[in-house]
Amino acid sequence: MGSVEQTFVLKVPSDTENLAMIREFVTGIGNRAGLPAPQVAQLELAVDEACANVIEHAYGPEVVKEVSVRATVDDMAIQIDVVDTGKGFDPASVSQSNLDQLVAERRSGGLGMKLINTLMDEVHYQVIPGEKNELRMIKRLKK
Amino acid sequence: MATSFSVERGTSGEFIILGLNGFLDAHTAPQFEKAIQQELEAGNVRLIADCGQLTYISSAGLGVFMSFIEDIRAAGGDLKICNLTPKVAQVFEILGFDSIFDMTPTVADAERSFANPVREV
Numbered sequence: 001m002g003s004v005e006q007t008f009v010l011k012v013p014s015d016t017e018n019l020a021m022i023r024e025f026v027t028g029i030g031n032r033a034g035l036p037a038p039q040v041a042q043l044e045l046a047v048d049e050a051c052a053n054v055i056e057h058a059y060g061p062e063v064v065k066e067v068s069v070r071a072t073v074d075d076m077a078i079q080i081d082v083v084d085t086g087k088g089f090d091p092a093s094v095s096q097s098n099l100d101q102l103v104a105e106r107r108s109g110g111l112g113m114k115l116i117n118t119l120m121d122e123v124h125y126q127v128i129p130g131e132k133n134e135l136r137m138i139k140r141l142k143k
Numbered sequence: 144m145a146t147s148f149s150v151e152r153g154t155s156g157e158f159i160i161l162g163l164n165g166f167l168d169a170h171t172a173p174q175f176e177k178a179i180q181q182e183l184e185a186g187n188v189r190l191i192a193d194c195g196q197l198t199y200i201s202s203a204g205l206g207v208f209m210s211f212i213e214d215i216r217a218a219g220g221d222l223k224i225c226n227l228t229p230k231v232a233q234v235f236e237i238l239g240f241d242s243i244f245d246m247t248p249t250v251a252d253a254e255r256s257f258a259n260p261v262r263e264v
Contacts, residue, residue, distance in 0.1 A: 016170035108206030
């Protein structure tokens with residue numbers, strides 16, 4: 001990240017009904033940073049996917065845990081960190097199945113991380129055992 | 144602020160039209176899943192998803208399409224997708240859904256496409 005950095009944070013309970021609020025927050029960040037509309041939509045979807053993964057997989061049925069979305073913006077990029085304290089995952093274990101396989105297996109999941117990786121310029125995942133899991137996604141403003 | 148989504152059911156001849164409205168995400172996908180499940184249980188397998196009023200979709204929504212299509216086709220039917228807005232169409236295309244599903248500009252095109260051979264996955 002470069003200079004003149006601004007940080008915005010949204011913390012919500014781990015319930016899928018809060019995904020709409022998260023999307024509105026992220027869309028506001030993208031618009032404020034001057035990102036073109038199609039890329040704002042990409043940012044919105046990537047963060048939705050990340051938070052849905054946390055709510056449905058890291059926390060499971062617990063809807064009162066905290067999902068933290070921290071946006072750091074400067075003139076070069078928007079960095080979004082999605083932080084949870086639930087069950088982490090091994091990115092290497094995420095399904096690499098292609099669409100044909102997922103359809104044949106009648107699966108409804110397995111597409112979220114692929115979308116995130118496609119939509120964002122950089123994706124990093126860090127597990128700090130016993131403390132937190134953090135998915136960092138970066139969208140560059142200048143290419 | 145919960146996500147707004149609804150499924151409006153209609154018929155056109157032998158076809159069931161499911162009009163999707165609003166935001167289809169991890170919160171609302173179970174509603175869409177239930178709507179398709181009800182059609183299958185009633186033996187209705189010639190389905191058209193009219194996405195003209197669908198303003199947002201995430202992978203949870205795409206997953207509903209993905210998880211039912213084999214069963215629908217095995218029963219001799221199909222699930223056609225039509226009338227996508229550019230924003231929603233982009234998500235389908237990124238994941239390659241256009242290789243699995245017939246996606247048409249209008250409901251009428253979707254109805255006509257039932258005359259075509261069903262795609263093999």
